[in-house]
Amino acid sequence: MKKLLIIGVILLILTxxxxxxxxxxxxxxxxxxxxxxxxxxxxxxxxxxxxxxQFNVDVIVNTGGNQITGADLSISFDPExxxxxxxxxxxxxxxxxxxxxxxxxxATITLGAPSTTPGTGxxxxxxxxxxxxxxxxxxxxxxxxxxxxxxxxxGEQGNVxxxxxxxxxxxxxxxxxxx
Numbered sequence: 439m440k441k442l443l444i445i446g447v448i449l450l451i452l453t454x455x456x457x458x459x460x461x462x463x464x465x466x467x468x469x470x471x472x473x474x475x476x477x478x479x480x481x482x483x484x485x486x487x488x489x490x491x492q493f494n495v496d497v498i499v500n501t502g503g504n505q506i507t508g509a510d511l512s513i514s515f516d517p518e519x520x521x522x523x524x525x526x527x528x529x530x531x532x533x534x535x536x537x538x539x540x541x542x543x544x545a546t547i548t549l550g551a552p553s554t555t556p557g558t559g560x561x562x563x564x565x566x567x568x569x570x571x572x573x574x575x576x577x578x579x580x581x582x583x584x585x586x587x588x589x590x591x592x593g594e595q596g597n598v599x600x601x602x603x604x605x606x607x608x609x610x611x612x613x614x615x616x617x
Contacts, residue, residue, distance in 0.1 A: 474598035475502030476589045478511075478563070478582055480605030487570045488610050492523065495580060495605055497564045499530055504591035504598045505556035508535070509563055510548045512586030517543035519578045519609060521569045528562030538564070556592055573611035580605040 481496045497511060509531060515522070525538035525545040532555075536548035545566050551557050566580075582602040591598040 474504065474591070474594055474596075474600050476500065476504045476506060476591065476598045477502060477601040477603070478587070478589070478599060479603035480580055481562075482605065483603065484606045484608075486608040486610060489570050489573045492567060492569050493607075495566050495568065496528065496562045497566070497582075498560065499557070499563050499589070500560045501558050501591070502600075504589075504594065505558050506531070506551070506589055506591045506598065507553050507556045508548070508550040508588075508590040510536075510586075510588040511546060511564055512583040513545040513566060513580060514543055514583050515545075515568075515580045515607075516578045519571055519574050520580070520607065521571055523567040523569055525564055525566045528564050530557050530561030530563050540566075553592055568607075570607070570609040572609065574609040577606045577608045580607060 477500045479498050479500075481498050485493060485495070487493050497513070499506070499509065511525075513522075513525070522540035522545040525540055525547045527534050527538070527547065527549055531549040531551045533550045534547070535550045536546070538545065538547035547564050549563060581604040584599070584602060585597070587599060587602060588597045589599040
């Protein structure tokens with residue numbers, strides 16, 4: 439009886455120790471993946487221009503620990519006050535997946551990177567060239583459309599974008615309106 443009890447305890451220990459090690463390693467593996475933490479903002483965040491003046495605004499990404507492999511940017515603004523002339527790829531993600539398009543009140547572009555060289559840190563995703571159309575009594579916001587704007591990251595499901603800060607454009611009355 440004593441031998442059976444000793445053998446049972448030994449078998450229990452030999453089963454519990456590997457199981458505990460397996461679960462501990464699995465728990466650590468899960469914690470190694472960052473949660474969605476990517477943010478986007480415009481630079482400059484505030485600009486004052488004259489009617490008819492051209493200016494550029496950059497879309498800046500901060501991956502916040504995520505390793506991003508794609509960004510689908512959808513920007514909106516007041517088409518009565520601003521005209522988007524172009525949207526071009528910045529240096530942060532190397533590949534254009536869908537070429538930049540501009541239209542009344544919108545600018546879009548889709549960028550990507552191979553999973554072997556994801557984007558990390560902070561950098562410029564895209565640059566938008568605008569023309570101020572006419573003076574405005576109040577500031578105009580340039581916004582990233584959500585859920586239209588998506589950022590994908592390695593080891594994450596869905597959109598890793600958690601924050602998007604708009605830019606504010608003030609158009610003064612000097613200069614001529616754009617047709």
